[in-house]
Amino acid sequence: MTDETLRQVLDDEGRVIGPEPAIPDADLRALYRHMLKMRTLDGRMLSLQRQGRIGFYGLATGQEASITGSAYPLRASDWIFPALRETGVSLWRGTTIQELVCQLIGNSGDVLIGRQMPMHFSDRKVNSVAWSSVIGTQLVHAMGAAWAARLMKTDDVMVGYIGDGGTSSSDFHAALNFAAVKQVPVVFFCQNNQWAISVPLSEQTVSSSIAIKADGYGLPGVRVDGNDLLAVITVMREAVERARSGGGPTFVESVTFRMGGHSSSDDPTRYRDPELVKTWEKRDPLARFGAYLRGKGLLTDADIETWTAEINEEISQAVTAAEALPAPAIETLFTDVYAQMPAQLEAQMKYALSLGLGTRFEGAFPL
Numbered sequence: 052m053t054d055e056t057l058r059q060v061l062d063d064e065g066r067v068i069g070p071e072p073a074i075p076d077a078d079l080r081a082l083y084r085h086m087l088k089m090r091t092l093d094g095r096m097l098s099l100q101r102q103g104r105i106g107f108y109g110l111a112t113g114q115e116a117s118i119t120g121s122a123y124p125l126r127a128s129d130w131i132f133p134a135l136r137e138t139g140v141s142l143w144r145g146t147t148i149q150e151l152v153c154q155l156i157g158n159s160g161d162v163l164i165g166r167q168m169p170m171h172f173s174d175r176k177v178n179s180v181a182w183s184s185v186i187g188t189q190l191v192h193a194m195g196a197a198w199a200a201r202l203m204k205t206d207d208v209m210v211g212y213i214g215d216g217g218t219s220s221s222d223f224h225a226a227l228n229f230a231a232v233k234q235v236p237v238v239f240f241c242q243n244n245q246w247a248i249s250v251p252l253s254e255q256t257v258s259s260s261i262a263i264k265a266d267g268y269g270l271p272g273v274r275v276d277g278n279d280l281l282a283v284i285t286v287m288r289e290a291v292e293r294a295r296s297g298g299g300p301t302f303v304e305s306v307t308f309r310m311g312g313h314s315s316s317d318d319p320t321r322y323r324d325p326e327l328v329k330t331w332e333k334r335d336p337l338a339r340f341g342a343y344l345r346g347k348g349l350l351t352d353a354d355i356e357t358w359t360a361e362i363n364e365e366i367s368q369a370v371t372a373a374e375a376l377p378a379p380a381i382e383t384l385f386t387d388v389y390a391q392m393p394a395q396l397e398a399q400m401k402y403a404l405s406l407g408l409g410t411r412f413e414g415a416f417p418l
Contacts, residue, residue, distance in 0.1 A: 052266055053260075053262050053263045053265050053266050053271065053272030053273070053274075054272075054273070054274075055259060055260050055262060055263060055274055056274065057274050057275065057276050057306060058273065058274060058275040058276065058282050058285065058286050059275075059276045059279050059282050060072070060279055060281035060282040060285060061279050061280075061281055061282070061339055061340070061343055062339075063333060063334050063339060064339070064342055065338070065339045065340065065341070065342025065343040065345075065346065066342075066343075066346075067343070069282070070285070071281060072281055072284050072285045072288065074123075074281075074284065076347075076349055078123075079344060079347075079349055080344070080349055080350065080354075082119055082120075082123065082280060082340070083337070083340055083341060083344055083350060084358050084362075085115075085119050085139070085142070085143055086115035086116060086119050086280070086336065086337050086340065087337065087355065087358055087359065087362065088142070088358075088362045089111055089115045089118065089119070089139045089142070090112055090115055090337060091359060091362045091363060091366065092148065092151075092362070092366060093108075093110045093111060093112045093311075094112075095363070095366050095370075096108045096152075096155065097110060097311075097315055099155075099370065100315040101315075104156075104370075104374070105152075105155040105156060105169060106155075106169055107155075107168065107169040107170060107314060107315055107316065108155065108169065108170060108314065108315040109135040109136055109170045109313070109314045109315070110136075110309075110310075110311040110312070110314070110315070111136040111137075111138070111139055112309075112310045112311050113244070113278075113307065113308050113309060113310030113311070113331065113335070113336070114136055114242055114244055114277065114307045114308075114309065114336075115139065115336050115337060116277060116278050116279060116280040116283055116307070116336030116337075116339075116340065117242050117277035117278070117283055117305040117307045117336075118136065118137055118139040118140055118242075119139060119143060119280060119283075120277075120280045120281075120282075120283025120284045120287060121140065121210065121212075121240050121283060121287050121303075121305070122139070122140040122143040122144065123143070123284050123287070124284060124287045124288040124291045124292075125144075125208070125210065125291060127144070127177075127178070128178070128205075128207050129178065129207050129208045129209065129210065129291075130178040130179075130180060130193075130196055130207065130208075130209045130210070131144075131177075131178060131179050131180070131209075131210050131212070132180050132182065132189040132190070132192050132193035132196070132209065132210065132211045132212065133172070133173075133179060133180075133182055133189065133212045134182055134189060134212045134213055134214060134217065134242075135170060135182075135214075135314070136214075136242060136244075136309075137212045137242075138151060138170065138172050140179070140212075141172060141173075141174050141177050141179045144177035144178070144179070145176065145177045146172075146174045146176075146177055146179070147369070148365055148366055148369040149368075149369035149372055149373055150162055150174065151172065151369075152369050152370055152373040153373045153376065154167070154169065154170075154172050155169045155170065156169075156373055156374070156376075157169070157378075157379075158373065158376045158377065158378055158379065159376050159377050159378060159379045159380065160372075160373055160376045161379070162174055162175070163181065164379045164383050164387055165378065165379045166387075167181060168184065170314075171183070171184070180192060180193075180196075186213075186214075186216065186217045186220050186222075187213060187217040187220030187221070187222035187223050187226075188222050189211055189212065189213070190211040190213055190217075190222055190223055190225075190226035190227075190239060191222050191225055191226045192211070193209045193210065193211030193226065193237050193239070194209075194211065194225075194226040194227075194229055194230045194235060194237055194300075196209045196237075197209040197230065197235035197236050197237035197294075197300070198229075198230075198233055198235045200235070200236055201233070201234075201235050201236060206236070206295050206296075207236070207295075208236045208237070208238065208291050208294045208295050209235075209236065209237045209238070210237070210238045210239075210240055210291075211226065211237060211238070211239050211240065212240050212241075212242065213239065213240070213241050213242075214241065214242055214243070214244060214247065215241060215242070215243040215244065215245070215246075215247060215252055215255060215256075215261055216246075216247025216248070216250065216255060217241075217247075218241060218255075218256070218261055218264060219247075219255060219256065226239065227239060227264075227265070227268040227270065227300070227302060228268050230268075230270070230299075230300040231268045231269045231270040231299065231300060234297075234298075234299035234300070235299070235300060236294035236295060236297075236299075236300070237294060237300045238287070238290045238291060238294055238300065238301050238302075238303060239300065239301070239302045239303065240287070240303045240305065241261050241262075241302070241303065241304045241305065242277065242305050242307055243261050243277070243304050243305060243306050243307065244277075244307050244308055244309035245307075245308055245309065246309055246313065246319075246323070248313045248317065249313070249317075249319075249321075249322040249323075260272075260274055260304060261274075261304040262274040262302060262303070262304035264302070265301075265302035268302075270299060270300050270301060270302055271290075271293075271301050271302070272301075272302045272303075272304065273286050273289075273290065273301060273302070273303050273304070274304045274306060275303060275304070275305050275306065276306055277305030277306050277307030277336075278306075278307055278308070278334045278335070278336040278339060279336070279339065279340075280336060280339075280340045281340075281343070283305060286303055287303065289301075290303055307336075308331040308334070310328065310331065310332070341355075381403060381404070382400060382404070384400075384403070385397070385399060385400035385403075386400075
């Protein structure tokens with residue numbers, strides 16, 4: 052049964068109020084730097100979108116601890132099935148900022164070759180699977196991959212991410228029900244950031260929590276303070292170890308807050324009380340974890356200044372390099388279909404190239 056107690060390690064001021072997870076000091080510093088990287092990247096990419104240099108961006112500002120904490124306990128062979136705000140998981144696992152910027156542009160450096168919407172990121176080398184704007188479908192994919200892992204007798208774990216709004220989708224029901232019946236190695240991780248675009252949680256569900264929904268499917272549900280990095284790591288470690296050892300799925304509700312809009316296309320001031328935002332600003336995950344690190348002598352103002360400068364330089368170099376790349380080659384329309392191109396497709400490619408449209412997309416197919 053679900054224990055709806057909100058799991059915490061740190062209070063809002065970064066003081067320890069619960070058992071601390073065992074994490075090396077070097078990792079604690081790396082975790083803070085990663086959250087700082089995510090927040091800095093959000094600001095820079097939103098600026099690019101406002102300048103018209105990328106078309107769309109989904110911010111994770113305010114949710115850095117939830118994202119980073121869920122990524123830390125995973126091993127390289129585990130698979131992630133993200134939604135809009137989990138690009139930071141891929142970045143933690145090895146995706147570069149330049150690869151992300153290329154995806155936002157959709158150019159020849161994009162690992163998806165311009166085939167997806169911006170922020171619909173995936174990266175095979177870090178076991179991150181593409182997601183769809185059709186809400187909740189990635190949970191079924193995560194469940195299916197976990198079932199495959201069980202059939203293949205591997206101990207890899209799958210993590211399916213979803214927002215609070217997605218828990219109202221039919222795929223949420225299908226994924227959790229099937230995962231529980233088959234006892235597959237999957238963790239369903241819900242970032243409850245209080246808003247399904249402009250719909251508040253109170254109009255999304257009347258259940259006492261999101262986590263309690265797990266009871267209907269017969270799997271454990273856990274609630275954690277999503278702005279407390281150490282608490283998220285603790286809860287996620289337990290869920291991942293349970294799945295890896297054959298104990299079956301877990302549903303985690305990470306209670307956090309979306310500080311910005313749903314995306315760069317959204318204006319949250321039209322539907323959200325600014326006083327609510329001020330309340331959550333006092334629970335800033337970076338400030339909380341930063342206070343904890345300072346208390347342990349692991350973080351200084353100089354560290355933050357140095358890291359911020361390094362991150363900004365990395366982003367600047369990534370943007371410059373990405374914007375210099377051309378669009379995907381027109382040949383990829385044909386080469387990116389089959390492992391071995393069939394004769395009829397090869398003939399179509401040769402015909403397309405013979406039309407003198409060039410080797411790039413620009414102007415080739417006017418709409």
